[in-house]
Amino acid sequence: MKHSLASRLLLSVLLAGAAAGASAHGDVKCKAYPKTEWKSHEELARKLVAEGWTIRRMEVSKTCYEVYAKDPQGKRVEAFFDPVTFARVEE
Known part of the structure; x- marks a missing residue:
């Protein structure tokens, strides 16, 4: 029974951490441009x-543009990334 309670607590902590990480990108703000000024995502790729x-x-x-990738390292x-300049936007 204790093992089960400890497992549940650990799972709760891990899920809370994952949820916090998932919402962290909510602070990213790119400059708002009209869509007609955006370069294509294929060009960014x-x-x-x-x-x-x-x-x-x-x-x-x-x-x-939001990119899920492995960086050069x-x-x-x-x-x-800014859709016009392709500059990386940090949180």
Whole structure:
């Protein structure tokens, strides 16, 4: 019984940490541009691959490109990029 309670507590702590990490990107703000000024996400993908990134998935948020990838150092990241300049936007 104690083992089960300890397991549940650990699971709760892990889930809370994951939830906090998942909501952390809510602070990312890209400059708002009209969609007509945005460069294509394919162009961003080509740029990142040329720089050594391995892209798993890309999404379009309201004002940013959101990229799930491995960076050139091999670290798994969720990164945000300005859709006009392709500058990386930090949290």
